[in-house]
Amino acid sequence: FFFLMIRRPPRSTQSRSSAASDVYKRQVSTQSTWGIIFQLKGNKSILKMVRINVLADCLRTIVNAERRGKRQVLIRPSSKVVIRFLRVMQKHGYIGEFEIIDDHRAGKIVVELNGRINKCGVISPRFDIKIAQFEKWQDNILPSKQFGFLVLTTTYGIMDLSLIHI
Numbered sequence: 708f709f710f711l712m713i714r715r716p717p718r719s720t721q722s723r724s725s726a727a728s729d730v731y732k733r734q735v736s737t738q739s740t741w742g743i744i745f746q747l748k749g750n751k752s753i754l755k756m757v758r759i760n761v762l763a764d765c766l767r768t769i770v771n772a773e774r775r776g777k778r779q780v781l782i783r784p785s786s787k788v789v790i791r792f793l794r795v796m797q798k799h800g801y802i803g804e805f806e807i808i809d810d811h812r813a814g815k816i817v818v819e820l821n822g823r824i825n826k827c828g829v830i831s832p833r834f835d836i837k838i839a840q841f842e843k844w845q846d847n848i849l850p851s852k853q854f855g856f857l858v859l860t861t862t863y864g865i866m867d868l869s870l871i872h873i
Contacts, residue, residue, distance in 0.1 A: 758784070760829060760831070761784060761786050761788070761789060762786070762788055762789055762792060762829055763828065763829040763831070765782045765789045765792075765816075766792075766827045766828050766829060767828070768780055768782055769782070769802075769818065769820070769824065769827065770824060770826060770827060770828070772820060773820055773822065773824045773825075776822075777820060778819065778820055779817055779818065779819055779820065780817075780818050780820060781815055781816070781817055782815065782816040782817075782818060783813060783814070783815040783816070784812075784813030784814055784815075785807060785808075785813060785814030785815060785816050786814075788860070788865070789816065790807065790816070791864065791865045792858065792865055793805050793816065793818065795856075795858050795865060795867055796827075799856060799867075800821075800823060801821075801823050801824050801827075802818055802819065802820060802821060802823075802824070803818075803819030803820065803821050804819050805817060805818040805819065830848070841857075841859075841868070844857065845857050845868070856868065
């Protein structure tokens with residue numbers, strides 16, 4: 708997975724620059740994050756909707772809440788990958804504090820938004836890249852070197868460029 712986060716000025720700046728909007732026109736393709744499972748019970752078949760990509764749902768929920776100007780967002784279900792990704796976002800200042808709520812089911816997370824996210828998402832399908840190719844991918848995906856971060860999921864955990872030694 709790759710993730711794209713682009714920082715924008717704080718909410719106190721209300722003006723929108725047309726040059727800045729041109730920067731954000733690169734779109735990240737997303738796939739459906741829901742799937743259908745057929746389950747057989749006796750002689751009846753049951754259709755069930757299941758989540759395919761919990762992280763993609765989480766990031767879409769955050770972006771939609773940011774666009775509506777919300778200060779908090781409730782994310783569910785919770786997972787280890789979502790929590791680790793939120794910690795990376797928090798480390799870079801894109802979100803405020805978040806609280807994990809254990810409801811004895813899949814869990815929920817309440818995230819404090821600070822208005823710094825323009826866009827974030829999952830790049831799907833997954834691509835295998837080498838560390839030496841990381842900067843090339845970063846140049847192709849991010850609009851400029853001053854905007855945003857790429858975050859990778861690896862066998863060693865979730866990491867960004869500061870944790871990768873090129």
